[in-house]
Amino acid sequence: MRIGVVTFPGSLDDGDARRAVRVAGAEPVALWHGDADLRGVDAVVLPGGFSYGDYLRCGAIARFAPVMGEVVRAAGQGLPVLGICNGFQILCEAHLLPGALIRNDVRRFVCKDQRLRIESSATAWTAGYSDGQEIVVPLKNGEGGFVASDAVLDELEGEGRVVARYLGDNPNGSYRDIAGIASADGRVVGLMPHPEHAVETLTGPSTDGLPFFTSVLTSLVAA
Template identity: 80%
Template sequence: MPARVGVVTFPGSLDDRDAARAVRIAGGESVALWHADPDLHGVDAVILPGGFSYGDYLRCGAIARFSPVMESIIAAARDGLPVLGICNGFQVLCEAHLLPGALIRNDHRKFVCRDQRLRIENTATAWTSHYSERQEIVVPLKNGEGGYVADKATLDELEADGRVVARYVGDNPNGSYRDIAGITNEAGNVVGLMPHPEHAVEALTGPGTDGLGFFLSLAGVNA
């Protein structure tokens, strides 16, 4: 994987250290990025972690999108920097218009926390190349506002262009349209994923190591 992977900490982030640990387990060097510092410190990729950035005021991710570090990340992502947004990070990416659509309150109006089966639909992104197409994996899911929504034209475009990265298998946990668990931008360098692969990188904890592939996929980036 790239030598240096930045992990952003916003006020309210709670999975930043888990993401940093996943980077290290995959063989990379994690670099702490602070929300108020626009300097990306020469990292080769960035992870926006899960949590409740800025307390989820206004909308989830709505304030984080305007933090100084995000201005740099938005510009770098448009130039090809690999960016992975997990859970709240996915919400931030949508608010920043790096990914289309939005994440809204779960259709059953309850927080969900469980091990979730996913099917990897796109293995051509910077974050999923370690997987096989249509491979099924199990990683933890924990969200209260994880329902992915978009208008029909956007959903049809995502489907036609193969930009759905992962889908929920079995019961849809949050009412996401078309069972979408993750998507990518047109270039494949920006990925948003609602479940938490960083919590499934060691056999000792979590449901196994199925999530490690997201971090190992970076091995071919900047090689």
């Protein structure tokens, strides 16, 4: 399996995401923001960082990158897409996911190991977890507060599309402690914490993030 990882100007975690893909047993494929070509990959990861310097709004410029036109088109045809941190922001700006990410309510950058509860294993990226499973992965963001209207939040909750929720103190003011959400078909997932930093005991607080990457491989085989 080949999983593409997009690099935008200002991406920080593209290398880490490619390593996570490799650790999971797939072939990472570097994708460039300026190329409208997904190179035949089986899934795509939009990594964390500060694409285009986070000018205007986080992800607001990246959503117009040539590669994103192909990502949106392919996602509409069922391509699995995972957006991590800045990638989550880009997915919302591209309207692949609802809601928006705004400045943390604590008005400062937050960097910590974060406890999460997996709320749904019914997505291409979380099938390797159990519903209700608690994990620990790093979190690092300045604009990580997920917001949406009550109607959208109720829809996400009612359809089982809340993927992960913060446990303990809410680190950024996200409505209903939401840390990640999914599209209606479960193929597109946005997550504010960083599972790619928790795939090896040498460098992470755990290996709790690895199932995000192995899950999609299982999903692709099953498809």
